[in-house]
């Protein structure tokens with residue numbers, strides 16, 4: 395198994411993980427309650443909400459901010475992080491270069507993917523917060539990858555690795571958030 399490549403893929407997609415987690419996790423912060431407005435403004439289409447109460451401006455704005463912050467930290471500590479993982483694995487690990495622009499596109503893409511999936515879930519009659527296997531885990535990864543294209547060349551092999559590692563990581567992170575009572579449902 396090529397652990398170096400897995401770490402490179404993780405480094406690339408990290409702003410998307412942070413953005414997606416922050417969008418959910420900031421919902422527990424009481425002082426952000428006033429930004430809790432739904433993005434769809436309550437609008438319905440054929441009797442069903444466009445997106446639902448679960449997709450808020452608070453999640454979108456603070457998710458993108460958190461993803462950009464993560465990318466900024468990554469850009470500052472690129473050399474140290476690359477040195478650390480290279481020495482741990484005793485092989486050169488070429489962590490992708492992270493920039494604020496790339497982190498912004500990855501974070502915005504992640505949360506846009508999440509919104510598009512939410513829109514799709516409402517259209518097929520799934521309620522807010524209901525389970526949509528694979529879609530829930532991969533919507534934001536696909537969005538992040540597509541938006542990253544505006545800034546960097548796509549690496550399809552890396553995308554494949556990201557998809558494979560996201561499914562268990564996502565399930566584990568959401569289970570943890572549920573146990574900590576941040577999320578209402580364990581998915």
Ligand code: CTP
Pocket residue numbers: 417418419421445446447448449450451452453454505508511512513515521522523524581
């Ligand atoms: N969240 C938010 N704004 C976003 C995304 C997420 O406020 N743009 C918060 C909401 O509190 C939401 C929670 O994170 O309930 C969990 O997000 P997610 O599982 O993506 O949304 P669901 O509520 O499951 O809605 P959907 O069925 O539309 O996916």
Ligand code: MG
Pocket residue numbers: 523524530581
């Ligand atoms: Mg959900």
